[in-house]
Amino acid sequence: MKALCWEGVNKLAVDQVPDPVLRNDQDVVVRLIAGTTCGSDLHLIGGCIPMGM
Template identity: 45%
Template sequence: MKALTWHGKGDIRCDQVADPAIEDDRDVIIKVTCCAICGSDLHLMNGYMPTMKSGDVLGHETMGEVVEVGSGHSKFRKGDRIVVP
């Protein structure tokens, strides 16, 4: 899949990355249909974040459809529409 990735100060790219996978029974994977930029994303563009590594995927303000749910979830089901603020 395509994703915005951080490669250093002022270096944001649209790269091909691995598809997400359920890693924890609390995980939910969504197909993003809309997204927004967050102020914290702007900090990444203009500054240095010690915990970021080159290639890290950006973005956390999304809306979409649940396509896979970990076994520990009872709230979300495949096909649900959700917002991730």
Template identity: 90%
Template structure:
């Protein structure tokens, strides 16, 4: 798939990256329909986050369609339209 990648301070590129895959029973894979970067991404783009490395994918606000779910997923099914939240918890703890 293609993704917006950080290549250095104020340098971005669209690159081919590996397709996402389920890593645990609660994961969902979403085919993005639209995505964007937001104000918090400006800190990443500007080099203010020292952990950034060339090739890191940025942009964490998006909408899309569920294409695969892990066996423990109960609230979503393949074909559901979803908004991806950049701040999400497991929903089981307080």
């Protein structure tokens, strides 16, 4: 599957990544039809990583 990957400050890439796997009885795999980046994630793209993480 493809995923949007953060590779560093101002570096994003769409990469091929392994398919998700179920590891225990409470896991689920959800097929996403549409998505977007959360506004708070934009700080990570610019290199600002909050101390609480």
